[in-house]
Amino acid sequence: MTNRAEICRTAAATLPESLRPLTEHHLFQLAERNPAAFAPTANKDRDQKPLKILAQVVASSDFITRALAALPELLVEIQAAGGVPQARETGEISLTVDRVSRPGPDRETLARELRTIRQKEVARVGWRDLIGAAPLEEVVETLSELADSTIGAALQYAHREVATHHGEPVGGDSGVPIRLTVLGLGKLGGRELNLSSDVDLVFVYP
The missing domain is CATH 3.30.460.10 (Beta Polymerase, domain 2)
Structure with missing residues (x-):
């Protein structure tokens, strides 16, 4: 089974090289806190899309990274939706x-x-x-x-x-x-x- 460090490295692989180490570190911390959001499935290609989106977001926003660490259920919800949270309805x-x-x-x-x-x-x-x-x-x-x-x-x-x-x-x-x-x-x-x-x-x- 692919370990968490490898999953995090793969997710961050398409980022600029200067952003990868810190992004991988944050991803690994999130995976340690919330393994369910990083659990691989039988469809590895489908797994990669939400993880690559997550890496992009983590590399871009400290606030969102902290929120995901504090609210593990939010990360599970977003990953289950393919890495794109649903828009809120008015009200x-x-x-x-x-x-x-x-x-x-x-x-x-x-x-x-x-x-x-x-x-x-x-x-x-x-x-x-x-x-x-x-x-x-x-x-x-x-x-x-x-x-x-x-x-x-x-x-x-x-x-x-x-x-x-x-x-x-x-x-x-x-x-x-x-x-x-x-x-x-x-x-x-x-x-x-x-x-x-x-x-x-x-x-x-x-």
Whole structure:
């Protein structure tokens, strides 16, 4: 059976020579953590395509490499799809965020879940972008939905915390319940976030 070191060398063989040693090192670390994603099948030619794509991505992005190490199930999912993660449907990320934020978890759990979703989804769309599988419209829409939904979940949690400890906020003049509003400016406001964008927010009480 082909050993992991040989699998990693073969996967990185088409890269520029200067990139091969570090890429092979990262691939081997991923294989040690997640052998299922590197397990050979009876069809060696079919095995090579996703591994060569993986080598290309690992050579191009430290962020995605770290995400794959932290989220082994993501690598298995992508390799099973032939090395090309599927595009998200509109609203799919929002449903995932809503699912992990209900019923209301504690602060640490929610923060951890939101960080994991962010890491996973940025890695997925970044992967698709790197290999030319995602048009610009997909990248900006996916990242904008990710930002909208995670900010919304954090805002809902903050409102529940305030209401629990201090009572429901009410307008001084109207006497009716009010909520903090978060405005997304710049590229988020225009739904044009890209992989290098900051998120500009303004917090407003009505």
